[in-house]
Amino acid sequence: MEPEVEGVRDSLLRLTRIPRVTGIERYVVPILRELMSPFSDAFKVDAWGNSEAIINPGGKPVVMLAAHVDQIGIIVREITEDGFVKFEGVGWDAKVLYGMRVKLLTDKGEVKGVVGALPPHIFRAYKELAEKKLEIRDLAIDIGADSKEDAEKAGVKPGVYGVPDYEPEDLLGHHFSSPGLDDAAGVVTMIEALKLAWKSRDKIDAEVHFVATIQEEIGLRGAEMVAYRLKPDIAVAIDVTFAKQPMMPAEFVLRTGKGPAISKGPIYHWEVVETLERAAKEAEIPYQIEPDFRGYGTDTWAIQVARGGVRTGLISIPLRSMHSPVEVVNLKDIAWGGALLSEFIKML
Numbered sequence: 001m002e003p004e005v006e007g008v009r010d011s012l013l014r015l016t017r018i019p020r021v022t023g024i025e026r027y028v029v030p031i032l033r034e035l036m037s038p039f040s041d042a043f044k045v046d047a048w049g050n051s052e053a054i055i056n057p058g059g060k061p062v063v064m065l066a067a068h069v070d071q072i073g074i075i076v077r078e079i080t081e082d083g084f085v086k087f088e089g090v091g092w093d094a095k096v097l098y099g100m101r102v103k104l105l106t107d108k109g110e111v112k113g114v115v116g117a118l119p120p121h122i123f124r125a126y127k128e129l130a131e132k133k134l135e136i137r138d139l140a141i142d143i144g145a146d147s148k149e150d151a152e153k154a155g156v157k158p159g160v161y162g163v164p165d166y167e168p169e170d171l172l173g174h175h176f177s178s179p180g181l182d183d184a185a186g187v188v189t190m191i192e193a194l195k196l197a198w199k200s201r202d203k204i205d206a207e208v209h210f211v212a213t214i215q216e217e218i219g220l221r222g223a224e225m226v227a228y229r230l231k232p233d234i235a236v237a238i239d240v241t242f243a244k245q246p247m248m249p250a251e252f253v254l255r256t257g258k259g260p261a262i263s264k265g266p267i268y269h270w271e272v273v274e275t276l277e278r279a280a281k282e283a284e285i286p287y288q289i290e291p292d293f294r295g296y297g298t299d300t301w302a303i304q305v306a307r308g309g310v311r312t313g314l315i316s317i318p319l320r321s322m323h324s325p326v327e328v329v330n331l332k333d334i335a336w337g338g339a340l341l342s343e344f345i346k347m348l
Ligand SMILES: [Zn+2]
Pocket: 068, 182, 183, 216, 239, 240
């Protein structure tokens, strides 16, 4: 089946342009509401900003799809006397931040900056610098301020969040690059599933919750809240996974553009895995298998053990350059993932 990718692209453009750092997911709720509520019986937001579209309330079994809406970002720690901004972040490699453009989201609006980089000439001249392992605490954002007062006047102060400042870009062959595709790609996969499921809702017995979870990147916190509240019978998380790219160790074999990956391993319930595979085969949707013995690191990990145990699964969109400002996915994988999930729901 050749997928329709224009809708996928539109939704991704809308989501990736809103900063969604862990901790400020509430700012993306209006967009989610616009994208999801026309295709659902209800749209709800909880106290922490987990938002969900619901189809077929009262149906059985109760199904939870979960894709995390937060993206990795940074938070300002302090301003130096000469106006440079020190910061913290979770999920970053300092090498990736080095030289990156960022925007800081202050009460007074966005302040642009660049994470400073030392000239290579200096590394050649000072061997001890060249040998030092780069850490986030070594880095600082240059916002062009001459002093701490300057920075504070612009609204930059401890506790302000920031994100990479990069526009989304189309690449060849339906590839798409942007910061925050982890997990905007999963959220859009879920939205595609919602649209398809809504069209054929007369064929669905289940009550289905399409949940955009918060705070996955700091420990699957939103998924834990929602799984407790919903006590689902079945849950499938949708996230991104490591795709093959130069420098990756040889065991990473998943490719972009070859279909979503269905995870197999201890925390993925055999019935869910079997049904996901059957759904893909019957609808002729290409897919890949991702063997995963450990399982931690996605919302599935939290949901599996909620409320005495949930039958869980995971599908993942293959992604290159994860946790960088230049993450790359293929729009076709997202469209196929949405189709796969809507077929899966119909089978329950
Ligand atoms: Zn993720």
